Amino acid sequence: MISGLYNGLSGIYASSSSVNVAANNISNVNTIGHKEDEISFQDMLYKNGSYGKGVSQESIEKTFRQGGIKDTSNPYDFAIEGKGFFIVNDTATGQSYYTRAGNFTESSDGTLVNGEGLVVQGVQTEIISTTSSNDIVAFGDTYTKHLASSIITQEDRTISINAKATDYTKTATDVGVSGQNYKSATSVVSDIEALKTDYNNKLKLLESNPNEVSVASTNQQVNLTYSNYETELTNTNDVVELYIGNQLVRQYFDTDALTTMNKLSDKISDLQGYSSSFDSTTGMLTIDNLIPGDNTKISSPTINSSVPLIEITDAVEGSGLAMVESARDALNGAVQLANAQFLDIQNGIPAPNQASLSLSDINLKITNLGLASYNDTSLSVGNDGILYLTQGTNTYIAGRVSTAYFPDEQSLKAEGSNLYSETSASGEPKNADLLNEMVASSVEVSNISVSTGLQKLLIAQRAFEANSKSITTSDDFLKTAIALMR
Structure with missing residues (x-):
């Protein structure tokens, strides 16, 4: 009977702890990131292999399951x-x-x-x-x-690439002299726009295949040797022409042979993404494609009915980060040419x-x-x-x-x-x-279920009531026993 009192009392303490834990859980149902407390109990030492000595609190642990x-x-x-x-x-x-x-x-x-x-x-x-x-x-x-902005996620790192420039449309001027990579201010800006597009396209390629082997790009160069240009260009009916891609570039005789070839070179340089120079000593017209990795077909070059000697160095397309850096360096050069x-x-x-x-x-x-x-x-x-x-x-x-x-x-x-x-x-x-x-x-949000929390609270409440009843029952037994002894 005395043991019943102590057992009931231990049950009351345990139920009280359960109420505290359940109440704490419910009170934190709206607490961001809160994790539910879970209380556990263990039975106490058994006496002579018969009945136990009540209950004790074993632990209160967090339940780290995912919240919503x-x-x-x-x-x-x-x-x-x-x-x-x-x-x-x-x-x-x-x-x-x-x-x-x-x-x-x-x-x-x-x-x-x-x-x-x-x-x-x-x-x-x-x-x-x-x-810079x-x-x-x-x-x-x-x-x-x-100019550009890109996020590249590679195996070993994630990088952001960003490029800007000062206002090159306001600082660009005519550059060079006739026949020697001459460019108008308009064509300088036009080249920047073409190289900007190329840079962004290659950044997108790198985004789609970020771990590609890194190989630098090179530029296409075409040399056309007009060894007899001085004798071919003598009157207004004489003409020199060629196709760059699908664009026809034609220059009729103007003033003299050298002036004519210089003006042809200037027309090529005026095309977006190209630069050209003429060597009067060798008669060589050099055409540079300014976009790294790009190869353009140069076709049907003639000076009247004669065909010049053609020598083409194809561009290497490149790959990976080195390809992107080649495009960036070309864009950098074009921006600097515009005094930006x-x-x-x-x-x-x-x-x-x-x-x-x-x-x-x-x-x-x-x-x-x-x-x-x-x-x-x-x-x-x-x-x-x-x-x-x-x-x-x-x-x-x-x-x-x-x-x-x-x-x-x-x-x-x-x-x-x-x-x-x-x-x-x-x-x-x-x-x-x-x-x-x-x-x-x-x-x-909290991983606590309100319905489960209320259920545990009710169970703890009923357990408290039941343990209280065991104490009062044990007390009644004691009263009866004491009365019998009197």
Whole structure:
């Protein structure tokens, strides 16, 4: 009978704990990233192999099953779908914490932080290379002409490639002299537009096959030798002509033979994407295709009825990143020819390494990253956790949010505010970037079921009532026994 009292009392304590856990779960049903607490019990020591000594609380553990994903339309909200935790750092103490709550914001200094001001950890972007005509490493306000923007995901890294220029339409002038790669201001600008298109096309090729072997492109060159041009071009009926692609270029005799050949060269240079020069000593007309990797058919060259000697050096198309860089360098040269400034920036991050968890604070201010001179950007995140900053028509990689998992996540210590800390039993954090996907503009909601929580609460309530009854029953037995002894 005395044992019945103690057994009932232990049941009351257990039921009370169950009520507390169930009530805590229900109260956090709307808490972002909250994980359900699960309480478990064990029976106590049995006496002489007969009845037990009641119940005791064994443990309260978190249930880390996936919660639902809720769209918030907030670009600073991220949700993990799969295994792992966000990593946040208390800069005052250096202590790292782990959380599933991805409702972040940007601090005044540009770092990505959670609601308590703890800094989100990840991999910060770095500038891989810059190609500048003026030793400039960041886009300034004077770079008003957008040239290209591309994201390339290779096996070992993800890079963003962005190119801009100052306004070449305002600075372009006529260049060269007649017969020697002469170009009007209009054709200088036209060449830039052709090379800009070529650069973007090759970036798209690299996007579709990012791990292709890297081979540089070369340019096509055609040499036409008019060894007898001086005797062939003597009167107004004489003509020299050829087809470049499907375009007929024709020049009638003008003033003298050299002037005629120089004007033919100038007409070729005026075509978009070509440059031409004439050597009066050898009679050689050299035609350069300005677009790397492009081969154009040169056909039907004649000077009156004579055919010049033709020598063609075909272009090498190239492949991979080297092909893109060849196109970039050609565009750079054309922009400089227009007396403008060109800037191409490649920045990015290495691919996630499952064996490595190298962390740093993530900064979202594009000025702090050394990519541009003003911070008018919008943020987005890919399903691989890569953060992108878009400024106008250019998109840059800002970094990647890192995630971690533990050999025994049940042994993490709950710190409140949806934070957990490492313990000796949990094991050290490991890289989880390849074990999950990031969902943009969303948060993971609590994994608590209200109906299940209410059911557990009712069960705990009935257990409390039943244990209370066992105490009162044992008390009645004691009263009866005492009365009999009197």
